[in-house]
Amino acid sequence: MHQIDAFTHERFKGNSAAVVPLERWLSDAQMQAVAMENNLSETAFLLREPDGAFHVRWFSPLTEIDFCGHATLASAFVLLDQGMASAPLTFRAAAVGDISVAQLDDGRLEMNFPNREPERVENPPAALLEGLSVVPRAVLRNGQAWFAVYEDEDQVRRSMPDLAALKSLAPLDVVITAPGREQDFVSRYFWPANGGDEDPVTGSIHAGLAPYWAKRLGKSSLVALQASRRSGLLYCRVEGERVFVAGHAVRYLQGTIEI
Known part of the structure; x- marks a missing residue:
C-alpha cells in the first residue's frame, strides 16, 4: 500500500x-x-x-x-x-x-474528467439552508453535490455548517465556493453522509466547479484553492464536454x- x-x-x-x-x-x-x-x-x-x-x-x-x-x-x-x-x-x-x-x-x-457543470436551483431544500452558517448568494446542484455560492473568500473560510443537517441531504454532498483573492476561486467540501465531516481537497467536484467559474469569470483556465486546514491547489481548464484538473x-x- x-x-x-x-x-x-x-x-x-x-x-x-x-x-x-x-x-x-x-x-x-x-x-x-x-x-x-x-x-x-x-x-x-x-x-x-x-x-x-x-x-x-x-x-x-x-x-x-x-x-x-x-x-x-x-x-x-x-x-x-x-x-x-x-x-x-x-x-x-x-x-x-x-x-x-x-x-x-x-x-x-x-x-x-467529464464536464459535470451544475444547474441553478430556485428552491433549494430547507435542510441545506438550515445547515449553512451563511445564506448563499446562489444554489446549484449536479449529480454529486449541492453548490452554495458566496460573495467572497472570507465567507467560505469562516463557514461553520451544521453537519447533522447536511447529512440529511444524502446521497448528495455539499460544496461551498466563492471568488478567490489570490486564486480564481476557492471552495470547501462537506460530506458527512459519505465519508466524513470535511474533505481536505476534492478533485472530483472541480469537474463541476471549474465549468461554473469558467463561465462566470469568462476564462477557460483557472487556478483553484480548496481552503481546508490542509489546503490544496488545483489547476483546471475547461474544453467543451471535458474538464482537465x-x-x-x-x-x-x-x-x-x-x-
Whole structure:
C-alpha cells in the first residue's frame, strides 16, 4: 500500500489517499475494511485490465465512492513512480467511464474528467439552508453535490455548517465556493453522509466547479484553492464536454497490508 498526499508538493498538505495495486480483486467487505482501517478520505484499489487500463474502485471509511479525483491523482503518481506503467494512463470506473491522466512538463499530473457543470436551483431544500452558517448568494446542484455560492473568500473560510443537517441531504454532498483573492476561486467540501465531516481537497467536484467559474469569470483556465486546514491547489481548464484538473503529489509512506 502507498499513501500519497495529492494536490500538493508539500508533505502533510493536500489530501491523503491510500493506493493498493492488486493482482486480483479482494472482496467488497475486505476493501471496505481496509478503507475503514486507513481512515483516509479514500483508499483506491487498482487492477490492470487486458487492454492496459487500470480498473479503479474508491472506498471512503464509510462506503464505496462513485468518483474520486485525488485518489486517481495519487494512483497515477504511484504507477509512474514505481515504474508500473507509463503516461498517459487510463483509469476505468463503473460510474464515470475512462479517465485519462497525462504527465505535464512541470511534473503535475492532469486528469481528464467529464464536464459535470451544475444547474441553478430556485428552491433549494430547507435542510441545506438550515445547515449553512451563511445564506448563499446562489444554489446549484449536479449529480454529486449541492453548490452554495458566496460573495467572497472570507465567507467560505469562516463557514461553520451544521453537519447533522447536511447529512440529511444524502446521497448528495455539499460544496461551498466563492471568488478567490489570490486564486480564481476557492471552495470547501462537506460530506458527512459519505465519508466524513470535511474533505481536505476534492478533485472530483472541480469537474463541476471549474465549468461554473469558467463561465462566470469568462476564462477557460483557472487556478483553484480548496481552503481546508490542509489546503490544496488545483489547476483546471475547461474544453467543451471535458474538464482537465491537474495537481502535484508527494509520497508519505509505502508499506504492506496483512489480511
